[in-house]
Every structure is written in structure tokens, then in C-alpha cells.
Amino acid sequence: MAYTGSEILRKTLTMILAGGQGERLFPLTKDRTKPSVSFGGKYRIIDFTLSNCLNSGFRKIYVLTQYKSDSLNRHLYEAWNIFNPELGEFIYSIPPQFKTSSDWYLGTANAIYQNFNLIEDHQYDWVLILSGDHIYKMDYLKMIQYHIEKKADLTLSAINIPKDQASRFGVIQISEDYTIQSFIEKPKDPPAIPNIPDQSFVNMGIYVFSVKALKEAMYKMEEEKVPSLDFGKHVIPYMLKNNYNLKAYRFIDENKKPEPYWVDVGTIESYYAASMDLISVNPHFNLYDTHWPLRTEQRQFPPAKTVSHEGERVGRAINSLITDGTIISGGLVERSILGFNVRVNSYTYITDSIIMDNCNIGRYSRIRRAIIDKNVHVPEGTEIGFDPEEDKKRFKVSETGIVIIPKNYKF
Numbered sequence: 289m290a291y292t293g294s295e296i297l298r299k300t301l302t303m304i305l306a307g308g309q310g311e312r313l314f315p316l317t318k319d320r321t322k323p324s325v326s327f328g329g330k331y332r333i334i335d336f337t338l339s340n341c342l343n344s345g346f347r348k349i350y351v352l353t354q355y356k357s358d359s360l361n362r363h364l365y366e367a368w369n370i371f372n373p374e375l376g377e378f379i380y381s382i383p384p385q386f387k388t389s390s391d392w393y394l395g396t397a398n399a400i401y402q403n404f405n406l407i408e409d410h411q412y413d414w415v416l417i418l419s420g421d422h423i424y425k426m427d428y429l430k431m432i433q434y435h436i437e438k439k440a441d442l443t444l445s446a447i448n449i450p451k452d453q454a455s456r457f458g459v460i461q462i463s464e465d466y467t468i469q470s471f472i473e474k475p476k477d478p479p480a481i482p483n484i485p486d487q488s489f490v491n492m493g494i495y496v497f498s499v500k501a502l503k504e505a506m507y508k509m510e511e512e513k514v515p516s517l518d519f520g521k522h523v524i525p526y527m528l529k530n531n532y533n534l535k536a537y538r539f540i541d542e543n544k545k546p547e548p549y550w551v552d553v554g555t556i557e558s559y560y561a562a563s564m565d566l567i568s569v570n571p572h573f574n575l576y577d578t579h580w581p582l583r584t585e586q587r588q589f590p591p592a593k594t595v596s597h598e599g600e601r602v603g604r605a606i607n608s609l610i611t612d613g614t615i616i617s618g619g620l621v622e623r624s625i626l627g628f629n630v631r632v633n634s635y636t637y638i639t640d641s642i643i644m645d646n647c648n649i650g651r652y653s654r655i656r657r658a659i660i661d662k663n664v665h666v667p668e669g670t671e672i673g674f675d676p677e678e679d680k681k682r683f684k685v686s687e688t689g690i691v692i693i694p695k696n697y698k699f
Contacts, residue, residue, distance in 0.1 A: 293345070296432055298376070299413040302346045303400060305493075306334060306381075306420030307354025307393055312555045315684055315694035316661060320359040322554070323420035326644050326662075328566050328575060329611040329625050332363055333553060334420040335584045338379075343542075343580055344428040346416065347377035350406055352399045354384060354392060367585035382406070395517030396493075401506055407499055415502060417495040417519075423562060423573065424492075424550040425542035425580050432496050440535040441501035442527060444468075445494035447539040447550055454478035454488035456552075458520040460536050462489065468534040473520040491520065492539060492550060501532060542580050549573050556686045560659065563625055563642055567607055589613030589628055601634050611645075619649070627662070641673070644695075661695035670699065 291299075310322030317325065323334035334351075341349060349371075353360055361381050371377035382403060384392045393399035400417060407415055414435070416428055426445070435443040446460050459478045461470040471491070472479070478488040505527050509516035516522050527534055541548040549572050553559040565571050575582060589612035594603035596618035603615075606622040614626050618634030627645040632638060638655045644662045649655065653666050656673035660666070672679065673691050684692045 297345050301412040302349045302416045304351045304418045304420045306351050309355045318694050321356050324360040329609045329627050331584045336423045337418050337420050339582045340426050349379040351381045353381045396519045397523045398517045415497050419493040422552050431537050434537050435496040438535045441498050441532040443496045443535045443537050445492045445539050446489050446536045448487045451480050451486050451488045454490050458491035460489045462536050466536045471524050560690050658691040660693045663696045667699050
């Protein structure tokens with residue numbers, strides 16, 4: 289049976305996993321979950337997955353939350369309260385509700401299992417399962433059309449990455465028609481792609497399940513007392529072993545660059561590198577594509593501005609992203625990202641740094657290779673990023689010397 293695009297959209301439920309603790313991003317995740325961390329000045333990490341949903345036409349969305357979810361819930365309400373229930377559209381955050389047990393979400397598959405009632409309530413044919421903490425552009429409708437065409441029980445999106453990075457992911461081996469032959473979760477020695485010895489084909493954590501197959505497999509696992517907490521560790525190997533039809537879908541990037549872009553900003557180093565890419569002359573990730581709009585909360589701040597031009601007291605921003613409400617008054621900002629409502633005062637020098645919302649940088653301060661979270665007042669004359677030993681006495685410093693100052697820090 290052939291389905292139109294509108295029929296697929298009506299019969300598909302989207303569930304976004306957004307409850308991870310994000311321990312490797314600490315202290316940015318001290319008060320919030322990873323998908324709620326700021327990125328690119330004005331966005332949150334989850335905005336990129338949600339923008340993909342919107343651009344793909346999917347408007348029936350549950351966001352499964354767990355740890356430190358108040359910031360994320362507030363953002364969903366303030367930025368994404370755009371769906372019309374009268375048209376069958378919605379976005380709801382769903383914390384663990386202890387409907388099936390007294391457990392919190394115990395893994396990716398368990399989070400879906402605990403919310404089977406949401407799938408059953410409206411007789412969906414397919415469920416699209418996404419992660420809320422990756423940055424990429426993708427048309428999910430194309431993937432579901434592929435899933436239907438192949439008569440798959442499960443389709444997972446996959447991408448080539450360097451073999452030496454693949455041990456953090458599930459690695460897939462496929463036949464010529466993209467049937468999955470083996471799946472190894474986080475192998476120490478990842479298998480390479482045939483004829484491409486330095487690349488592996490890895491799972492992106494983007495799944496399309498036929499609802500009937502998903503429920504059947506997980507109920508069988510429960511009956512057989514087989515662990516069923518995680519898709520990569522448990523459910524996918526079980527479905528392979530029991531001859532379900534599993535297909536790989538090669539990632540089609542809507543970013544329109546020579547190299548596919550899909551980034552897990554799961555560590556301070558990867559978060560910083562992805563952020564700094566945005567301010568390069570030709571960034572790998574394009575924020576400015578009007579054909580693939582990236583949505584977030586539009587705050588009511590005035591335009592950013594630079595002021596003062598008196599001798600050395602010149603307000604300047606060079607090769608930087610500056611968000612609304614920010615004033616650079618007689619200071620120099622270069623190769624940096626400034627969030628909403630930041631104040632950079634006279635004779636201050638900021639370079640290669642990320643300054644989040646509502647920060648005030650005092651006069652004569654010097655800041656280099658730092659991430660300063662929201663609501664921090666940096667006193668006059670402060671130096672950050674120039675003396676590693678001194679920085680380590682007060683702040684977290686990454687392996688490569690990035691200084692991280694947590695939200696609401698008091699000097």
C-alpha cells in the first residue's frame with residue numbers, strides 16, 4: 289500500500305529522548321539537562337532536533353524528560369508552544385510517571401516502553417524516536433518513506449565516521465540492500481566499512497519503528513525475561529537474532545555542505561569545537577539557510593550594538609556572533625559568541641570564548657578560551673584563561689585549557 293506524505297504524518301508519533309544527565313558537559317549541566325544547554329548564542333541544543341521535526345512536517349511530539357528538567361520544560365513552553373491541538377498537533381513533556389513500575393526511565397527503550405499508552409491511544413502505525421542532544425539537519429519524512437518502501441520493522445539512520453571515533457557508538461554492518469547483518473554497541477575495536485578501512489558505519493540514535501513490531505518485540509522480551517532497557521544494547525540485538533527486518537538508512541544531510549554534519553556535543557571539547565565552528569568564515573554548520581529555518585524563543589530584546597570610539601576605548605566585535613540585547617561598550621570581542629543581554633565594558637578584551645545570557649564583564653577584564661554560563665558578573669580587572677594554574681584553583685579547566693565558569697557563579 290502506498291501512503292501519501294500527509295497520511296504518514298498523521299500516522300506517525302514522534303518521541304524525543306531528552307532526559308540524560310550529560311555528565312561529561314558538567315558544569316554546564318549542573319542545573320539543566322544536556323538538551324537545554326545554550327548553543328550558538330540564542331539556541332538550545334534541543335532546538336535543532338525540534339526544528340528538524342517542524343521542517344519535516346511532524347507535529348505530534350512527546351519530549352521524554354527526567355533529570356533537571358525545569359529549564360527544558362520552561363523552554364518548550366516559551367519557545368515551542370506553537371502547535372494547535374484542534375489540528376491534532378501537540379508538544380508535551382513527559383516525565384517518568386511510574387505507570388508500569390516504580391522505576392525512573394532506565395534506558396532509551398525503557399523510556400519508550402513506559403509510555404506505550406501514548407502510542408496506543410491513537411493507533412499510530414509508526415513511531416519516530418529521536419535524541420534531543422545532537423546537532424544536525426535531517427528530513428525525517430524521507431526516512432519514514434524509505435522505512436515503508438523496504439517493509440522494515442525497524443529502520444535506523446547511520447553515518448560514516450572515522451574508525452578511531454566509532455567506539456562511542458553502535459557500529460553497523462550491512463548487506464548490499466542495507467539490511468542490517470550485525471550491530472555492535474560501543475566496540476573497543478570498531479569494524480571498518482568494506483573497502484574504506486579508516487571509516488565505520490555508526491548508529492545515529494534516530495529510529496523509525498513499525499509500532500506493531502516494536503510492541504511485539506518488547507512484550508516478547510518481557511515474557512522471556514530478556515533485558516530490554518536500551519535499544520543499542522538490548523532491543524536491536526534481540527530483533528536481529530529473531531529475524532525482524534532491520535534496515536539502515538544512510539543519513540541525507542539537509543545542511544547542504546560537502547561533508548555531512550552530525551555532531552554529538554557530549555563533552556566540553558566537542559561543545560566548544562562545534563561552537564567555534566559557527567564563527568568561522570565558512571562554517572561546517574549553516575545557521576543562515578532560510579530554506580531550513582532554525583526555530584527558538586524570540587526574546588523581546590533590542591538589537592545588539594557597539595558603542596564608544598575614543599582612542600583605545602572602542603567598542604568592536606570581530607568574527608563573532610552577537611545576540612540581541614548585548615552592548616559592547618568600549619571593549620574588544622573577537623572570535624567569540626555572546627548570548628542575550630551581555631554587557632562588555634570599556635577596555636575589556638574577550639577572545640575565543642562563549643559568554644552566555646545576562647553576563648556583565650567588568651572593565652579591564654581579559655578573557656580567553658572560556659565558557660561563562662548565564663548570570664555571571666565578572667569583576668573589573670579579572671583575568672581568565674591566561675594563567676592555567678590560577679584558573680584551576682577556582683574553576684573547572686578542560687584537558688585543552690578551556691575554562692568553564694558555571695551559571696550564577698559569584699566571584
